[in-house]
Amino acid sequence: MIRIDVDMDKCQHYGQCVFEAPEVFQLNADDKLEYVAEAPDEMLGDLEAAADVCPMQAILITKA
Amino acid sequence: MDAPLLIVGASMAGLRTAEGARRAGYSGPIRFLGAEEHAPYNRPPLSKELLQTPGHGHAEVAFPIRSALEEGVEWMLGRPATALDTARQVVTDARGDEHAYSALVIATGLRPKPLPIDGHGLTGIHVLRTIDDAVALRDSLRPGANVVILGSGFVGCEIAATAAKNGATVSIVTQSRVPLERALGPLLGAEMRRRHEAHGVRFFCGESLFGLVGDPAVERVILTSGVMLECDVLVVAVGSDPNTEWLQGSGLDVSDGVLVDGGLRAIGVDGTVHPQIFAVGDVARYPNPLFDDVARRVEHWNLPTETGKRAGQLIAAQLAGDDCEPLAAAGFAPLPSFWSDQYDAHVLAFGMTYLADRSELVAGSLDDECIVEYYRGDALVGVCGIGMRGAVQAYRSKFAVPARQ
Ligand SMILES: Cc1cc2nc3c(=O)[nH]c(=O)nc-3n(C[C@H](O)[C@H](O)[C@H](O)COP(=O)(O)OP(=O)(O)OC[C@H]3O[C@@H](n4cnc5c(N)ncnc54)[C@H](O)[C@@H]3O)c2cc1C
Ligand code: SF4
Numbered sequence A: 001m002i003r004i005d006v007d008m009d010k011c012q013h014y015g016q017c018v019f020e021a022p023e024v025f026q027l028n029a030d031d032k033l034e035y036v037a038e039a040p041d042e043m044l045g046d047l048e049a050a051a052d053v054c055p056m057q058a059i060l061i062t063k064a
Numbered sequence B: 001m002d003a004p005l006l007i008v009g010a011s012m013a014g015l016r017t018a019e020g021a022r023r024a025g026y027s028g029p030i031r032f033l034g035a036e037e038h039a040p041y042n043r044p045p046l047s048k049e050l051l052q053t054p055g056h057g058h059a060e061v062a063f064p065i066r067s068a069l070e071e072g073v074e075w076m077l078g079r080p081a082t083a084l085d086t087a088r089q090v091v092t093d094a095r096g097d098e099h100a101y102s103a104l105v106i107a108t109g110l111r112p113k114p115l116p117i118d119g120h121g122l123t124g125i126h127v128l129r130t131i132d133d134a135v136a137l138r139d140s141l142r143p144g145a146n147v148v149i150l151g152s153g154f155v156g157c158e159i160a161a162t163a164a165k166n167g168a169t170v171s172i173v174t175q176s177r178v179p180l181e182r183a184l185g186p187l188l189g190a191e192m193r194r195r196h197e198a199h200g201v202r203f204f205c206g207e208s209l210f211g212l213v214g215d216p217a218v219e220r221v222i223l224t225s226g227v228m229l230e231c232d233v234l235v236v237a238v239g240s241d242p243n244t245e246w247l248q249g250s251g252l253d254v255s256d257g258v259l260v261d262g263g264l265r266a267i268g269v270d271g272t273v274h275p276q277i278f279a280v281g282d283v284a285r286y287p288n289p290l291f292d293d294v295a296r297r298v299e300h301w302n303l304p305t306e307t308g309k310r311a312g313q314l315i316a317a318q319l320a321g322d323d324c325e326p327l328a329a330a331g332f333a334p335l336p337s338f339w340s341d342q343y344d345a346h347v348l349a350f351g352m353t354y355l356a357d358r359s360e361l362v363a364g365s366l367d368d369e370c371i372v373e374y375y376r377g378d379a380l381v382g383v384c385g386i387g388m389r390g391a392v393q394a395y396r397s398k399f400a401v402p403a404r405q
Helices: A016-020 A041-053 B012-023 B131-140 B154-165 B181-198 B302-319 B325-329 B389-398
Strands: A002-006 A025-027 A033-035 A059-063 B005-008 B030-034 B073-077 B081-085 B090-093 B098-100 B103-106 B110-112 B146-150 B169-174 B202-205 B209-214 B218-223 B228-230 B233-236 B240-242 B265-267 B273-279 B284-287 B337-342 B345-351 B358-364 B370-376 B379-386
Touching (some): A002 A033, A002 A041, A016 A025, A016 A041, A016 B389, A025 B389, A041 A059, A041 B302, B012 B302, B103 B302, B131 B233, B146 B154, B146 B228, B154 B169, B154 B337, B181 B202, B181 B337, B181 B345, B181 B358, B181 B370, B273 B302, B302 B325, B345 B389, B379 B389
Parallel strands (some): B103 B273, B169 B202
Antiparallel strands (some): A002 A059, A025 A033, B081 B090, B110 B240, B209 B218, B218 B228, B265 B273, B337 B345, B358 B370, B370 B379
16 A cells, blocks of 8 residues: 655645546645545556645655 | 766756656666755745745755665766767766766756846855755845845745745845736736735836945945845846756757757757757757747746656667657647745646736636636637636646647
């Protein structure tokens, strides 16, 4: 499994991550980020891409 | 041993290219040659969080190094490249050492344009591109300091917002009619001016510097109109120039950054493509078929990642001996995206707003949250929002490469 942590003090809810891994990241109706904290290993590429495009560099991906 | 994939410029675009090459299957040696002493770090916080947070340094902004780059990668930092010989496939560094390459990545980015007048060696004059610049500037932005910022692009405006929040007295001197004029147009530019003024920032538009007074530190600046401003800190933020001096005489077209084709492969002054030489990030100049066929340099943060991924694919194919032409011909049409934080305004944009000849408010109200569309003729070339993230994000799908006639 892969663990996903978003530093919510840093996150500005830009939603760039949503386009790389919509299964994990979403903007809710109030334009606030929601995400799931764990994902299967096959998603590593997409999750790294999401971490790369985050303007605040708020996403931490770790292999659990 | 095989010559390594040599990446000149150890910053975001170089890092993303190395990651991209690994992801595309390249497992050979990689060598970074970087002018700065620091491992790759993220620049946007330099005008924002890092500039207002004492104690923050490289650790707070360093990019994580992914496991794919833990092995087979040599970091030669503090060693700027000085020359490229494409015939012998070697790069020379400032110590005179030569570095052979199998493929070369040019990722040397930009540097701030200097003070446009003679500074007479006065102290108190700053630019902002590197973390060392940011730390030096932060130390001088004391509450009560008189800060004059020359230039009203993103970097200048963000420094102004940060300094004003810290209690400095801030003036922006700019030749433009409104701040951020080129990027955001007259409508949003005027609104950003209003927001800055609400925080006490003064604007001197249609102005430039005439002279400086002080010894040994700057004390006052004189504007072209004759206005004199108290000044303890002068920040020069009037745009950037590409770091391509080391490529002079190499035969590459470096007339404005490094000209590359849709595969990010360097093009020579004679028009030939160099299949082993790539340019990525801010220093690269390439056409984007989303808009037209004009090659441009684009200085937005998402493009080091986009160009790096793309170059990485071609590098892996090239070094594996595969035919790169189909990949290169597939075209490269990344959607530029930029953001900016000034006070509580979170600006997010897609496209090339600066190509527009008109802009139009389509949602919300300017003095609150809003969306502005940018048009060149009838074609949508960009969108920019303050807040309203979900609605701005939804615009991404509206930018598409027009079908060939
Ligand atoms: C203060 C600041 C704030 C920004 N904020 C935003 C923002 O909010 N939103 C946004 O979209 N974009 C922003 N940007 C733009 C974004 O950071 C850049 O687009 C990005 O850093 C470009 O990355 P790069 O790797 O192409 O170039 P750079 O990061 O400039 O890296 C080039 C590297 O090459 C090195 N180098 C130069 N010459 C040589 C040589 N001869 N030999 C070896 N190495 C060399 C340099 O020292 C540098 O380390 C900001 C930029 C700055 C400076
Ligand atoms: S990209 Fe980063 S800042 Fe934007 S919503 Fe995702 S985590 Fe938050």
